[in-house]
Amino acid sequence: MxxxxxxxxxxxxxxxxxxxxxxxxxxxxxxxxxxxxxxxxxxxxxxxxxxxxxxxxxxxxxxxxxxxxxxxxxxxxxxxxxxxxxxxxxxxxNGEPDIDLESLTKKSKPAKILVMGVNGVGKTTTIAKLAKHLSDKGYKVMVVAADTFRAGAQEQLKIHCKNIGVPIFQGKYGSDPGAVVHDALKHAEKTGYDFVIIDTAGRQHTDIDLMNEIKKVVKVARPDIKILILDALTGNDAIIQAEEFNKNIGVDAVILTKLDADASGGPALSIIAGIQKPILYLGVGQRYDDLVPYSAEYILNKILS
Ligand SMILES: Nc1nc2c(ncn2[C@@H]2O[C@H](COP(=O)(O)OP(=O)(O)OP(=O)(O)O)[C@@H](O)[C@H]2O)c(=O)[nH]1
Ligand SMILES: [Mg+2]
CATH class of the missing domain: 1.20.120.140 (SRP54, nucleotide-binding domain)
Structure with missing residues (x-):
């Protein structure tokens, strides 16, 4: 790294x-x-x-x-x-967050976490990591598979959820993700979950239809936090993604993934310097525990140690 x-x-x-x-x-x-x-x-x-x-x-x-x-x-x-x-x-x-996920449960139950980003940045994997992290801490967590678009997306999340022992609310392929989220939240409120984490389909920030679709999901879900997933390897493009998602949807926090695969370090440093958003966690591998809270020290040690 x-x-x-x-x-x-x-x-x-x-x-x-x-x-x-x-x-x-x-x-x-x-x-x-x-x-x-x-x-x-x-x-x-x-x-x-x-x-x-x-x-x-x-x-x-x-x-x-x-x-x-x-x-x-x-x-x-x-x-x-x-x-x-x-x-x-x-x-x-500058990237250190002044928010933390656990405090969200104090103001709303369930606390709703919406996860979004372009294709393949690591949304689903990160959701599994987050769900495990919160569930290990004793919170009651449910995951919503609102990616009804990409073939295999529902099954992928289902396998993760089975592995980590967290329940999943699935949608039907081709159905409206807003409707899936609506039903999922109704269920979660009745069942008394602490956290609901919503997985969404990958979308390019330039795709107007898909950006409108996620706006609708936001309207339905009224998330407590909207997290944008960025892939550390994409460098400058990640900054553009953050700007566009922020302009269109609003980004409350970022999780930066694939740091373990960043042999350079320059792209990660540039993203952190450029996005002007709090960074909650870093994805540092493909296992469920490969998620570390963001801190300036952590990155600095990797760069200068
Ligand atoms: N090395 C490494 N790989 C990661 C990390 N996070 C995710 N990945 C890998 O990135 C690939 C894509 O991950 P997904 O979680 O499916 O990404 P996604 O954003 O949900 O993809 P779409 O739903 O297709 O948009 C998978 O092979 C993951 O294992 C990470 O922190 N490090
Ligand atoms: Mg996915």
């Missing part, structure tokens, strides 16, 4: 400190940094960090370095690493 970015940063730290070594006797000037600017930018962009994020990191670093006096090489390298770590932490901290 994140090897490419980690290597790029390590190289950058030693490159900057080596380049600054000859000017030991005086303070670092803007001119010294300007000479290095393109090189640092290039190494970050090469590790798939979005251009504007890379610029933000370097601008911060420049501000910190200008006026500093350089000490021994190792000391300089440590200083640079420290400053990198601070700016990365600041960027990553």
């Amino acid at each position: 994140f090897g490419k970015l980690k290597n790029a940063l390590e190289k950058t730290f030693s490159k900057i400190s080596q380049s600054l070594e000859p000017i030991k006797s005086r303070e670092i000037t803007k001119k010294d940094i300007d000479k290095l600017y393109d090189e640092i930018l290039f190494s970050l962009v090469e590790a798939d960090v979005a251009y504007d994020v890379a610029e933000k990191i370097i601008d911060h670093l420049s501000k910190k370095l200008i006026g500093q006096k350089i000490g021994r090489l190792e000391k300089t390298e440590r200083f640079i690493k420290n400053e990198f770590s601070k700016i990365l932490y600041e960027i990553l901290k």
